[in-house]
Amino acid sequence: MKRILTVFLCVITAWFSLAVSACGGGDNEALTVCMPDGAPALSTAKFMAEDTGFGRNVEYRVVGSSEIASCVTGIDEDKNADICVLPLNTASKLLGDGTKYKMLGTVTHGNLFIVAGADAQELTCDNFAEEITGKKVGVVNLPSFPGAVFKLLLSDYGVSDKVTLSPVAATEVSGTGGGYDYFVIPEPAASVRVGNAKLNLKIAGSLQSLYGEQGYPQAVLVAKTSLVENNGEFISKFMEEIASVDGWLADGETSASTIISAITAHYPDPENTAPTFNEKNLTKTVIANCAVKFTYCKTDKDKIVEFLRKLKAAGDSSATEVSESFFYLG
Numbered sequence: 001m002k003r004i005l006t007v008f009l010c011v012i013t014a015w016f017s018l019a020v021s022a023c024g025g026g027d028n029e030a031l032t033v034c035m036p037d038g039a040p041a042l043s044t045a046k047f048m049a050e051d052t053g054f055g056r057n058v059e060y061r062v063v064g065s066s067e068i069a070s071c072v073t074g075i076d077e078d079k080n081a082d083i084c085v086l087p088l089n090t091a092s093k094l095l096g097d098g099t100k101y102k103m104l105g106t107v108t109h110g111n112l113f114i115v116a117g118a119d120a121q122e123l124t125c126d127n128f129a130e131e132i133t134g135k136k137v138g139v140v141n142l143p144s145f146p147g148a149v150f151k152l153l154l155s156d157y158g159v160s161d162k163v164t165l166s167p168v169a170a171t172e173v174s175g176t177g178g179g180y181d182y183f184v185i186p187e188p189a190a191s192v193r194v195g196n197a198k199l200n201l202k203i204a205g206s207l208q209s210l211y212g213e214q215g216y217p218q219a220v221l222v223a224k225t226s227l228v229e230n231n232g233e234f235i236s237k238f239m240e241e242i243a244s245v246d247g248w249l250a251d252g253e254t255s256a257s258t259i260i261s262a263i264t265a266h267y268p269d270p271e272n273t274a275p276t277f278n279e280k281n282l283t284k285t286v287i288a289n290c291a292v293k294f295t296y297c298k299t300d301k302d303k304i305v306e307f308l309r310k311l312k313a314a315g316d317s318s319a320t321e322v323s324e325s326f327f328y329l330g
Helices: 002-022 045-050 088-095 129-133 144-154 191-195 208-212 227-230 230-242 245-250 254-263 284-289 297-313
Strands: 030-036 057-063 085-088 102-106 110-116 136-140 164-168 182-186 201-206 221-226 290-298
Touching: 045 057, 045 245, 045 254, 085 088, 088 102, 088 221, 088 297, 102 227, 102 230, 102 297, 110 144, 110 191, 110 208, 144 164, 144 182, 144 208, 144 297, 164 227, 182 191, 182 284, 191 201, 191 284, 201 208, 221 227, 221 230, 227 230, 245 284, 245 297, 290 297
Parallel strands: 030 057, 030 085, 136 164, 136 182
Antiparallel strands: 085 221, 102 221, 102 290, 110 182, 110 201
């Protein structure tokens, strides 16, 4: 009898262990969602404002752009983000084999603009090649993504060797002198500079419009492969809800203070962090210019592959070809 009871208890213990394992450690196991400050953080601001967990214990973290790569590459993989928003080129280089993370979709589609003196010619798809030829262009973050995208456009329009590019800081962008014909600068810095009447600037073009196809994939959403494979219902719900965030951001009832408070409340060290957004620069125009809109890999995969190919050809050392298994097509 004692032996039968022992066997019975062993079976029950084994069954319980398997049940917990099948649930990925249980629904109360904390999941971390990380994103860099700025436009990418807008993509999950609604979740942070409403403390949305989708039935799980979800912790949101907003880090500096220079720290986001470490959120998916730590030596202790258990401490890496379960879900992360990061630049497409960075994701392709670090995670493109699809082994540890899968790409779920794109969350922002470009926030880069061309500004110039108030009297400068506006740049469109029809006149870009002609107007930009022979010009000197200052590019904020020339060695990284903004510079690579602008070089990509110069290549697409056949004028790669006909434009002089120079790195500049956002504080140097001005229409009152300096020898530059145009500048490439991201939001919200673009609107801040243009909004200063003393600088005599205007928005003269959009890299998104010049690229076409409603912009290009800039920040993307990835999730641990183990999470995707073992918690498909959670992943589906997360994607479904993030697809509605753009509407919440644009809603007149959603104030700048609500969005900013949600983001800053999730800084690891809020007292020593300088926020990207404040109530002066986070206007509805700036939000629209950050192009926050979730699109699924299953619809955008070919566009993503093509954009990475073009980025790499334009000299972006981070842009890397990715494997088919990198894309979650569910």
